[in-house]
Amino acid sequence: MTRVALITGGASGIGRRAVKAFADAGYAVAAADISRGGVAQSVDGLAGKHLACAADISDETQVASLFETVERDLGPVAVLLNFAGIMVTPGVGQRPSIISSELADWERTFAVNTRGTFLCLREMMRHRTRKPVAYSRIINISSSAAQLGGHNGSAAYIASKGAILSLTKIAAREAAPLGLTVNCIAPGVIETPLLRSVMPPEADEAYCKNIPLARIGSPDDITAAALFLASPQAGYITGSCIDVNGGIRMQ
Numbered sequence: 001m002t003r004v005a006l007i008t009g010g011a012s013g014i015g016r017r018a019v020k021a022f023a024d025a026g027y028a029v030a031a032a033d034i035s036r037g038g039v040a041q042s043v044d045g046l047a048g049k050h051l052a053c054a055a056d057i058s059d060e061t062q063v064a065s066l067f068e069t070v071e072r073d074l075g076p077v078a079v080l081l082n083f084a085g086i087m088v089t090p091g092v093g094q095r096p097s098i099i100s101s102e103l104a105d106w107e108r109t110f111a112v113n114t115r116g117t118f119l120c121l122r123e124m125m126r127h128r129t130r131k132p133v134a135y136s137r138i139i140n141i142s143s144s145a146a147q148l149g150g151h152n153g154s155a156a157y158i159a160s161k162g163a164i165l166s167l168t169k170i171a172a173r174e175a176a177p178l179g180l181t182v183n184c185i186a187p188g189v190i191e192t193p194l195l196r197s198v199m200p201p202e203a204d205e206a207y208c209k210n211i212p213l214a215r216i217g218s219p220d221d222i223t224a225a226a227l228f229l230a231s232p233q234a235g236y237i238t239g240s241c242i243d244v245n246g247g248i249r250m251q
């Protein structure tokens with residue numbers, strides 16, 4: 001039976017690349033994003049049956065109906081990729097200090113990055129409790145910024161991504177009896193619109209001097225790790241975080 005992958009943030013950057021990679025790997029993909037036009041473009045032209053779903057992952061009701069729609073139209077979700085995320089910045093190359101941060105930006109960042117990940121993960125666990133799927137998977141996305149206190153991100157972004165590291169561990173414990181593994185990927189700097197909202201291309205050369213592999217990562221680098229975590233071969237990995245960062249942070 002075709003395995004179903006639900007990918008949030010599927011309209012852009014890493015999520016859009018994952019939509020294509022999982023479709024090419026034979027999954028039936030549901031691409032979900034707040035951008036209706038963006039997800040429609042992501043699935044356009046892909047071979048096979050896929051879905052484009054407009055949903056705001058920070059909204060409890062929308063997350064519940066997203067899962068209902070996907071499971072009705074494609075079947076039970078085998079792999080949930082929680083890739084949607086935001087970073088609020090005053091402008092390219094600028095980050096707000098803690099003392100200049102607005103509470104509204106903190107709340108919005110946590111609503112999408114942390115609450116959104118929690119809501120999708122909880123919905124997946126509820127559905128797989130009712131109807132288990134063999135070697136089912138949840139793959140969250142944190143950031144090397146959360147591990148390093150990264151200099152480009154705001155405090156809200158870094159703390160929201162730190163929460164995802166911890167959420168991954170407790171979810172892995174609770175989901176284990178379902179045969180559902182929960183892991184996380186912590187990307188370094190990856191070439192996407194989100195990166196370019198905080199880092200201008202002129203900064204790349206200096207930044208890459210601090211990366212042992214001396215390049216900005218690509219969405220393919222993250223997708224490769226996600227495909228591995230989704231595979232049966234990754235069945236004994238849970239509660240872990242895979243660093244995909246060119247060596248900028250080594251544990």
Ligand SMILES: NC(=O)c1ccc[n+]([C@@H]2O[C@H](COP(=O)([O-])OP(=O)(O)OC[C@H]3O[C@@H](n4cnc5c(N)ncnc54)[C@H](O)[C@@H]3O)[C@@H](O)[C@H]2O)c1
Pocket residue numbers: 008009010011012013014015032033034035038055056057058082083084085086112116141142143144186187188189190191192193194195
């Ligand atoms: N690009 C990087 O360098 C980098 C590094 C570390 C972590 N990440 C993480 O990777 C993930 C993907 O980031 P990206 O760089 O591809 O960014 P991106 O901005 O290209 O894509 C993020 C997607 O999330 C969607 N989204 C935002 N709010 C949403 C909501 N409320 N509901 C549904 N969808 C929503 C956006 O519309 C967009 O399509 C994010 O969680 C980000 O924090 C990125």
